[in-house]
Amino acid sequence: MPSDLILEVRGVSKRFGGVTAVQNCSLAVEPGKIVALVGPNGSGKTTLFNLITGVERLDEGEIYFKGDRIDHLPPHKIARRGIGRTFQLIRVFPELTALENLLVVARQDWEPAYRRALELLTFVKLDQLRGEFAGNLSYGQQRLLEFARVLMIDPDLVLLDEPAAGINRSLLNDLLNAIRDLRAGGKTVLIVEHDMKVVMDLSEKIFVLDHGEKLTEGTPETVLKDERVLEAYFGR
C-alpha cells in the first residue's frame, strides 16, 4: 500500500447476526488532516470505529495503520501503535478521580505523567475537580475528561466519536480549537459528528456512510451538494 496514508480501510464488512452493520467499506486517510465520517443513525460509523480500534473483529477486509496490517491485533496493541479514541457513550472510569483517569493510561514515568495530566486537566478546565470521582462529573465534563484521556496517550491518529454532544457553546469553541491544535501538532483526526456545523467548520474531507456502505467522499462543499447525501439525510 502507498506509505503516505496513515489509515487505510479496505473492503471491510461486519455483520451482527442477520444485520450487516458495515458492508464492503473502504476509506483512505492521509496524515495531518481532520477527516469526518458522517451518515444517518445506524449507518455504521461507530461500528467502523470499533473495527479500526479492534473493539470488534471484522468479518471481511483489511485495515492498515502506517502501512502495517492491524485488524488482527487486540485493542491495547492497536492503541500502543498510536490510535486513540473516545466513545459515543461515555466510558470514563467512574470510581477513579479525574486525575487518576488520566494517570492510569499514561505510559511515561510517574513524574512527567503527573505533570502532563495536570496540564491536560487545566486545558479542559477540570483541574479544580481533579480529586473528584469521574462519575460525579456532569455529562459534558465527562466528555472533556475522555478527550483529555485520549490526549494522554499521545496517539498519532485520534478517533473522536461525537465529541461535541452535550458540550455547551463556550466549551465547544475551546474543544474545536483543541482539535485544530491537534492537527497543527501533526496529528490526524477522524471524527464522527452529527452537528453539521462542527463538521463543516473542522474537516477537510468527509466520508458519507449509509446502511453500512460508503455513499461518497469529498470536500465538505462537494459532499453537501450531492443528491444522494441529501436523500440519505433528509429523504426525498
Next chain:
Amino acid sequence: MKWGAAVIVVAILTGLGIMPFYVSNYVVTFTLQIFMWIALAESWNLISGLTGYVSFGHVAFFGTGAYTAAILITKLGWHWLPASLVGSVTAAILALIIGYPCLRLKGPYFAISMLGLNEVVRALVSYFDRLTGGGSGITLSPMNTILPLYYAMGGVALAGLVITYWTITSRFGLRLLSIRENEVAAEAMGIPTAALKLYAFLISAALPGIVGGFYARYVSHIEPLGTFPLITTITMIVMCLFGGRGTIFGPVLGATLLSLFQEWAWSRFLYFHEAIFGAIIVLVILLMPRGILGVLQQRFRLPRVV
C-alpha cells in the same frame, strides 16, 4: 504522620507477637482463625475487589493448597511449612490453567465458571482416592502446639496485607481498577487487560493456597466436603464487601468484625446465628455496597491508601 503510622504498626505487630504468652489457648486459636480470614478476604479482594471479576470458587484454591500440603506431609513426610508453600504454587498453577480461558468471560459468567471449577476440583479429589483418601479424607498426626501455626498464619495475613498495599498504591493496581471501572475503555487506551487480570488472579490464588496448607495442618483432618464448602467463599466475599472492596484495610476490618460477631452470636443464639449472619449480608449489600471503608473514603475524601 508517617512516623505515627509506623509506631502504630510496630505496636500492633509486637502486641500480636507476644499475645500468645499472656492469653488463653482459646484466644490464640480464635486469633489464628481471624488471621486466616484476613488472608482469604484479602486474596478475594485482589481479583474481585480490584478488577471486578467476582470469583465464586475461591475456596477451590484453598482446598487445592490444603490437599497438596496434606499429601506432601503424609506421603512424603515433608514439614508443613514447605508443604504449604508448594500448596500455594499448586493453587497458582490451577489459577493459570483456569484463568486463561475463564477471565475472558464477563460478569456473571465468570462467577458461575468459578463455581463450576470448585465442584470439578472437589469431584477430582474424591475420585483419586488412593492419593487423597476419597470421601474419608486425610488425617495428619496431631501437633503438640499450634503456636508455630499462629505465627505462620499471622505472617500470611500480613503478607496479604502488604501485597494489597503494594498493589493498590502502584500503577499495576490503578490499572486493575480501570478494568473494574470500564474494561473496554481500559483496553482501548492501551492497557493490556488480559495479562493484568491473569497476574492478579495468580497472586489472588497463591494466598489461599498457602492458607489451605496451614489449615490442613491446623485441623489435622481434611475431607472433600469440609475443605471445599461454598460457604467459605461466601464468607470471604462478605468480609471483603463489609469492610470495603478495593481498599487496603477493608478486608482486615471485615474479617475481624464479622469473626468477632459470629463468635458472639454463635455462643448466644446457637441455632439462630446463621440467620443473623444472612441478614447482615443482605443489609450490607443494600445499605452500603461499598462497605465501611468505601463509605468513609467517599464521605471524608480519604486517599486511596486506606
